[in-house]
Amino acid sequence: MTEPAWQDAVFAALKRAGVRQVAYVPDAGHSRLIELAHAEPDMRAVVLTTEEEGIALAAGAWLGGERAVLLMQSSGVGNCINMLSLPVNCRMPFLTLVTMRGEWAEFNPWQVPMGSATEGVLRLAGVHVHRAEHASEAAEMVAAGAALAFDSSVPVAVLFAQRLIGAKVFVK
Amino acid sequence: MTRRGMLDRRAAMATLLRDPGGLLVVTGLGSTTYDAGAAGDRAENFYLWGAMGAAAMLGLGLALAQPARRVLAVTGDGEMLMGLSSLATIAAQRPANLAIAVMDNGEYAETGAQASHTTLGTDLAAVAAACGWRATCTVDDEAGLEALRPRLRQEPLFAVIRIAPGEPTRFLPPRDGAYLQHRFRAALGVGP
Numbered sequence: 001m002t003e004p005a006w007q008d009a010v011f012a013a014l015k016r017a018g019v020r021q022v023a024y025v026p027d028a029g030h031s032r033l034i035e036l037a038h039a040e041p042d043m044r045a046v047v048l049t050t051e052e053e054g055i056a057l058a059a060g061a062w063l064g065g066e067r068a069v070l071l072m073q074s075s076g077v078g079n080c081i082n083m084l085s086l087p088v089n090c091r092m093p094f095l096t097l098v099t100m101r102g103e104w105a106e107f108n109p110w111q112v113p114m115g116s117a118t119e120g121v122l123r124l125a126g127v128h129v130h131r132a133e134h135a136s137e138a139a140e141m142v143a144a145g146a147a148l149a150f151d152s153s154v155p156v157a158v159l160f161a162q163r164l165i166g167a168k169v170f171v172k
Numbered sequence: 173m174t175r176r177g178m179l180d181r182r183a184a185m186a187t188l189l190r191d192p193g194g195l196l197v198v199t200g201l202g203s204t205t206y207d208a209g210a211a212g213d214r215a216e217n218f219y220l221w222g223a224m225g226a227a228a229m230l231g232l233g234l235a236l237a238q239p240a241r242r243v244l245a246v247t248g249d250g251e252m253l254m255g256l257s258s259l260a261t262i263a264a265q266r267p268a269n270l271a272i273a274v275m276d277n278g279e280y281a282e283t284g285a286q287a288s289h290t291t292l293g294t295d296l297a298a299v300a301a302a303c304g305w306r307a308t309c310t311v312d313d314e315a316g317l318e319a320l321r322p323r324l325r326q327e328p329l330f331a332v333i334r335i336a337p338g339e340p341t342r343f344l345p346p347r348d349g350a351y352l353q354h355r356f357r358a359a360l361g362v363g364p
Contacts, residue, residue, distance in 0.1 A: 021236055044236055046265060049257035056226035056255075060198070060233025063218060063353060064241075065362030068233065086223040090349030 006164075007032040009139035010097070014069055017146035019095070021046060021061045021068035023054035029099030029165040030071040051076035052083035055094065062092045067150055070096040074118040074159075075111060084125040087155045094127075094155035095146055104162035107170045115162075122157050131159040138164065177312055177334025181275055184335055186211045187317050188246065188273060188324065195325060196234060196360075200227035200247025202282045204275055208246065209345025215359035221347045225255030228272055232262050235270035238360065242269050242325050249276040249290045249332075256299065259330070263304030271324040272300075277337045285337060300330035310334065 011033055014022070022037035023046045024030060037045040048054050054070035061068040072080075077098060087094035101108075102115020122129050130145050132138040141158050149156040185207035189197065197217045199205045204227075205219040218234075220226055231245030252274045262270065278291035290296060297308040307327055311320050312334040323329055346352055357363060 021233060044265075046232075046236075046261065048261050052225070053229045053255070053258050053261055056223065056229035056258075057233035059223075059226070060230040060235070061237045062233075063230070063356050063360075064196075064234040064237025065357065065360060066233075066237035083223050083226060086220075086226060086349075089222065090353045092349075092353055 006135035006138045008036070010142045011036045013139045013143040013146065015040070015042070017143065017150065018067050019069045019146070020044060020066045021057065022071065023048055023057045023068060024071035025049075025051050025054075025073070025076055027071065027073045027099055028168065029073065029160065030097070033071055033097070051079045054096075055080055055083040055086055058094055059086050059090065059092055067093070068095070070094075072096060072098055074098055074100045074102065074115045077118045077121055077157075078114045081121060081125055084127060084155060088126040091153050093149040093153050095149040096155075096157045097142065098157055098159045099165050100159055100162040101168075102162070105167035106162065107168065119159065127155040127157050129157050129159060131161065132164060133161045135164060176278060177276060177336055179312065179314070179317065179333065179335045181277065181335040181338075182207045182210055182340050184275065184317055184333055185246070188244075188321055188333075190321065192216070194241060196238065196241050196243045198227055198231045198234065198243065198245045200224070200245075200251035202248050202251060203277075204246050204248050204251070205345060206343050207275075210343035213345050215355045217345070218352055218356050219345050219347070221349070224251055225258070227251055228255050228258045228262060231270050231272065232258070232265060232267060235267040236265070239269055241360075242271075244271050244273060244324055246273040246275065248281075249274055249278065249288050249296065250280045250282075252296060253289055253294070259300050259303040259305065263300070266328065268328050271327060271329045271331070273320075273324055273331045273333060275335050276332050277335045279337050281337065281339055297330065297332045305330045308332075
């Protein structure tokens with residue numbers, strides 16, 4: 001399967017931003033980034049059991065002088081709400097890349113409630129949100145999001161629209 | 173698992189953190205934050221006052237970022253239970269420089285001493301072992317605690333310390349998160 005070049009460009013943006021710890025809950029939309037992170041000697045890829053673990057990991061990384069990113073799906077944002085008080089309260093950078101579900105030709109109705117609430121939940125929790133609709137803007141948005149997070153010490157989420165990723169095909 | 177611990181919790185923390193040297197310490201929401209502060213506030217202590225369930229994973233991120241330093245995450249049974257699955261995540265990474273100590277009083281002391289799952293049947297050391305932690309132990313007396321202290325500074329160890337229920341007079345360390353993180357990073361020399 002040929003992966004879109006935009007995901008490689010996003011990975012390059014993370015590398016340029018100095019990200020060293022890549023926490024993720026396995027996700028098809030992030031599979032290329034996950035693969036690249038595991039193959040990159042300067043990065044540590046950390047598979048999580050649940051998304052909020054990644055927020056605590058990122059806080060620990062920052063305390064120790066490293067930068068981290070959390071890769072997750074929109075459903076995982078719901079698991080993170082209270083843990084977001086950690087970077088907000090400690091005025092720490094936090095960067096997460098979120099693949100959207102439940103918004104574009106979604107087959108699985110169970111993805112719709114959290115997908116619909118994702119952006120609002122993040123904003124209410126104090127997270128700055130960028131949203132990439134097109135492949136051409138994804139890497140630039142990640143670079144800008146990383147700069148905002150790490151230079152201005154705020155939590156930032158970059159959402160990748162489901163239209164950009166492609167709706168999951170259930171019956172092949 | 174209904175037998176209660178006998179160790180005094182504040183004295184036990186003071187033993188664990190005696191002569192800390194360069195030990196990097198992360199504490200969990202509640203009693204371990206108070207008791208670590210009472211043992212001697214220092215820049216290399218990072219106290220969680222919220223984000224329940226975060227202590228162990230915060231320890232992992234820190235341990236990966238600072239492989240030449242020793243990291244000790246010390247938290248309570250309730251806080252560990254909320255982040256229980258992080259024991260699997262951490263075991264999968266096998267950080268050589270991280271130890272976790274759980275002060276287990278079998279209850280949620282902070283909220284009115286309701287029984288916790290460790291009173292109701294959960295054995296945290298067995299959970300850690302089942303998640304892949306190679307070294308685990310449970311300590312319930314002074315001699316065991318003294319023997320544990322150096323191990324927590326040398327090994328990737330998961331330890332349960334069985335402490336007595338009850339609340340000593342509260343000691344409140346700093347709770348401003350931004351202050352704590354800037355102080356911690358400055359002590360590590362990783363910039364403002």
